[in-house]
Amino acid sequence: MKSDLPKVLHDLKGKPIIQYLAETLKDMGLAKVVVVVGYKRHLVEEALADYEYDFAVQEKQLGTGHAVMMAEEALSDFEGDVLVLAGDVPFIRKETIKNLLDLHNRKDAAATVLTSEPPDPTGYGRVIKKSQDFVEKIVEHKDCSGEELRIGEINTGTFVFRKRELFENLKHIDNSNAQGEYYLTDLMEIFLKQGKKTAAFKTDDYREALGINSREQLEELAKAYNL
Template identity: 50%
Template sequence: MNKRFAVILAAGKGTRMKSDLYKVLHPVCGKPMVQHIVDQLSKCSVEKTIAVVGHGAEMVKEQLGENIEYALQEEQLGTGHAVLQAEESLQGQEGKTVVLCGDTPLLTKETIEALIDEHEKKGAKATVLTASADDPTGYGRVIRNGDGSVEKIVEHKDASEEERLVQEINTGTYCFDNRTLFEALKYVNNDNVQGEYYLPDVIEILQKQGEVIAAYMTKDFNESMGINDRVALSRAEKAMRARINEKLMREGVTLIDPDQTYVSADAKIGKDTVIYPGTIIKGDVTIGEWCTIGPHTEIFNSTISNGTEIKQSVVHDSEVGQNVSIGPFSHLRPQTKLGNDVRVGNFVELKKMSMGNGSKASHLSYLGDAEVGEQVNVGCGSITVNYDGKKKYLTKIEDGAFIGCNSNLIAPVTVGKEAYIAAGSTITDDVPGEALAIARGRQTNKEGYVRKKK
């Protein structure tokens, strides 16, 4: 009886979102809301998770991958009907099944486990996750008996005036005895205003059968927040951001202005790092200790090592070493890898390249499809000319080379170790190590030109 299962209801299109993107795929702090649910369940020792999909099924499957199972609800006939689609995977199994909505991204592992613990402690056949709402409009109400046990759950549309005064609401998350759940679902009918099969009706059915119905109230109402439109989406984003930022600060990260700092749920940031306002950290990002990030910096799917400073810059899909200085106004595009003690200055763009320890490109340069060694100086306005209109080619700059200002390196080309490129050169051939390459027209002065022109 210790097995745990989960059913995620993710079949709705979400018409109130007014979007071509299916509701459960809308991101909250950079991650689709249904992915938040799956990630929390993965921490709860759940043996099997089934996502009930309908609208956008293929997109949902692509997002969640193969680590969970799927059941198709071809026609959306209510939450009870949706759970029935998972019967084939779970029928006859002994254990507990948690049912969650795919549009409740703020639900935490701790609350899910507390719900299961309450279910076990009370010996219940069903346990409801509830919350207290200042304004319960639109939520199903939890109606209790005089002894505090759950009598029934009634949807807002079907509730009486007296029942609508109740502030304890159904969050849409439940824990059931698995076999009891699917047996009771067969007795649910659609005799209601919407003509749908409601999962909460199972509670009333079990109550009439004399089964124990328990309830666990979450301490944080935000966890119950279901996302039905863009207004609710923005509220969830704000609540999730506050949660993430508070956790970071308690772990030793300094956020100068948490309300103006945007960090993804998957980011990892080391202690004594300082994040300035306007910084956006998205996706799978790891930032080390004693870093300074921002202001107005965007980092996406990248690794930043200890002691690095990045200000007013963009870093995407890149690896940055220790004690690196980036910005202001630098752009690291995908597949950039910087060693330690590197300097990338203002208005420098890097793409699909590596730069060894101690090298620098201080300003106004583009280095794409390049391998730059250690202790290399790339002068202002220098460019690796990597594209001929059809293909891209590699530029190699070996250790200790000096690239003079306003140089064009026409790939494929190699600049040897400790070689010098004279300012203003266009290099089309390999340069041997320790050589000086000059590739520019000789200066010609036309004496008296201006007087003759006049």
């Protein structure tokens, strides 16, 4: 974003990006919300001061899997499904989140990922499916083979996990990949090897699940959603 401000705090029509997501989650009856913060975390905490959130700190940026590991202590007294969302996805709909949670429970899945099919999937992890609703694995763009790069369905970075399976298996992931990071997506293959179900729900509007990576993209999405 060419700024030293945390990405989730960039302004979108008068308020930080992350507050749009916070408003979406506000009336969903979630038992607890934990925000994983790192760079300039005090600014993110200030922006969310009006919400009853807990915060977990990720001192080093070691990937999505590592970020979720940091939330384990804050969720120690919680039992149920854990919804994982990126803070820079301001347009995700409440209905989409509800549909994702519903499919997760109907399929009795250990993990369910929200997917989409944008016109240009470059840069996004590809979703390799066993069937319409079930996932074999998710491969990050830099780790994809030529054949995998031809797949149009992508990982949006939004997931639901059964809590016990999530934290029991995060310790089994490693960083032997092109980025040298701990990928949350590696859990899908781990669960399959354990005989557990890994599901996918595809949104019909790819734009709602896009993260914001540039000011141009921010402006384009704001225009698309009439903001």
